[in-house]
Amino acid sequence: MTELCHSSPVRRLSHPAVLIAGILLIAMNLRAPFTSIAPLLERLQAALGFNATAAGLLMILPLLAFVVVSPWVPRLARGLGLERSLFLALVTIAAGIALRVQGSMLALYLGIGLIGAGIAVGNVLLPSLVKRSFAQHVALLTSCYVLTMGIMAAIASALMVPLAQGSSAGWQYAMLIVVVLPLVTMGVWWPQLSRRSLPAAAKEAEKVAEKGAARPVRQAAVWHSPLAWQVTLFMGINSLLFYTVNSWLPSMLADNGFSAEKAGSLHGLLQLASALPGLILVPLMPRLKDQRLIAFATPCMSLAGFIGLWLMPKWALVWVLLLGAGSGASFILALSFMGLRARDAMQSASLSSMAQTLGYLLAAMGPPLIGALYDMQGNWQLALMVCAVLSVLMAGVGWLAGRDRQLPEASASE
Template sequence: MTAREIARTSSGQGLLVFGIMLIASALRTPITGVAPMLGMIRETSGISAAEAGMLTTLPLLAFAAISPFAAGLARRYGIERSLFTAMLVVATGIALRSTGPLWALFVGTGTLGAGIAVANVLLPSLLKRDFPNRVASLTGGYAIMSGLSQALASTAAIPLAQLPGSSWHLSLAATLIFPVAAVIAWGPQLQMPASSEQEASSMHDRRHLWRSALAWQVTGFLGLTSLVFYVIVGWLPSILAEAGYPAATAGSLHGLCQLAIAIPGLLLGTAVKRMKDQRAMTIGVALTTCLSLLGLWQLPALAALWIALFGFGAGAAFMLGLSFVSLRASHSQEAAALSGMAQCLGYSLAAAGPPLAGFAHDATGNWNLALGACGVATLLMAILGGLAGRARTI
């Protein structure tokens, strides 16, 4: 038994799992928590819809730019230390963007995206290394934690901003609690012995992935899932406001969406592991997401139904996409390499979504084109998901 295994046994893996869950709470909340505030931000700053969309896009650009380097950071400093530093960077970005100036809002948003990018890449590798038999269930667990934290942030955003003497700055600053809690909980992991195995991908792993059709299928599925998710979640309050919903109601429905995102982790996490392959499930959740978008487009009066359906479908698709990174990899180094590839290319695709949706709205005066395009993307998700869901490894 290695020193790492002895330490994990003696200290208990519960503390490690608790730290993973708190890191998961900080992976999307600082991004999706901005959406209810976009109307207020635009009113006070005068920025256009496309420029406001950049507040959702900047973290995705950071994901694409930083993801290829995350595995190298883990190789040099270790996964535990890299994750700890990533949470510090996220906290710094949130603090900066909440200070007031418009430039700080954008710079801080990009900064927090860089920290989230590292954590996004390394968590699947950590699960593959330390919990090889519990990848699907733990992925479901941190999907639940991520969804709950997003729901809390979205629901509280408008009430916080409307407090006497308050503004949208306070709502953005409130999300600081998530990375700070993660930093505190993750501190004990810094005492772990260095891993005796290489904790990042080799050059061979990376070259092999670029020639693998399965790796491209996983990348495409995760990329399209991210594209649809960030377009809808980023602009949902604006879509609802245009349909006649008050800002507070739109914020609450945005919170409902985040809450629905957590449900697949409860219901599907262990089921994924027991299934021979995940093709039927993946196609089903992609078509469910498509149906929700068509409903939101054509029958906005039933927005609560469509939003809950979208949250469930998108949450399940994200959980499956993250699970594929570990399930389709043969070992933790390959998981890190596949995670870097999928997130670099996938988020490069997703980054174009929010500003293009905002531009389409400014050009047409409604959200129909954006919703229709996202519906088409979910059909492509079904095709790629059916391929990525086969019981194969790279």
């Protein structure tokens, strides 16, 4: 990590260590505030009186917010700069955390929506920030912040029930205490607000826009590029599979004879397992000439997990570890591709926006569609077969996205 501080873009910063700390802290806010809701879902239903359908909508609401907000994030960054846009994302997350504990269904839904909007901004812009400030270490730093993201999500999920049980305020106290994350991050990130970075690519895009171009040239290059679509599909299929398992794993296990407590423990293990690949990818990624082999192999881990749950569900511990590790590693790769396949920070932001907008749209469709297959069949076999087929498709897309290539330059005529 020390060598990161000596890369040329960072030498111009007065406090490069603060920038690195800020990136890791921002990452801690990009999963924990909404994944930590799942352990408290039954308490929320009992307290606010909503049914399972409403609970399902609550769990995919952040994904829908990602879909709505992500396309607008590059424009926000061009207007405010990366640093101030990320600070605004933290403020939005903190406001959502405070709003969701006010004791009504409307406040809960609005609060979760705000959290999703703030996370969407962070999801899109953090790869761009890494590309701008650490262009020679994109894979390394991406692996570090995804590892941090996953560990914090696992910690938050593990603490929710004990915090709710240990306080007279119950679930409201447990869900409110998470506001410490964005508040501390805002304090650490504050020194960066003196900068209003606007990469050269953004200035060029604004000039073209002033002349009447339909959209920024970098955006056009991204949406017309087969490579960008390969990265987007890799991100999207992985997100669909992860959020499907995240939503339905306890039900799958319960249908195969696991107790609610055991199913809940394995669900928590899934979160932790998704963070662990960062320990391997942090030292490995900088040594790879390209990422084809690993981008092919990680979906195969998920494939093995789905086939295992289908044919040998009693070995669920093994399959959950494979599913978590496969999806976590693929997520790190997808985020790394947003920097590695782009030519500059603004093209990275555009690729990130495209991949996450379409990717989370696929992810939001996954849980209800897989649930519908269960309703049709009365068991999880067909649903698991579909997930296995999608894993095979993702492996093929990963081989293409993992090639050592970059997006093309866009011409003004586009």
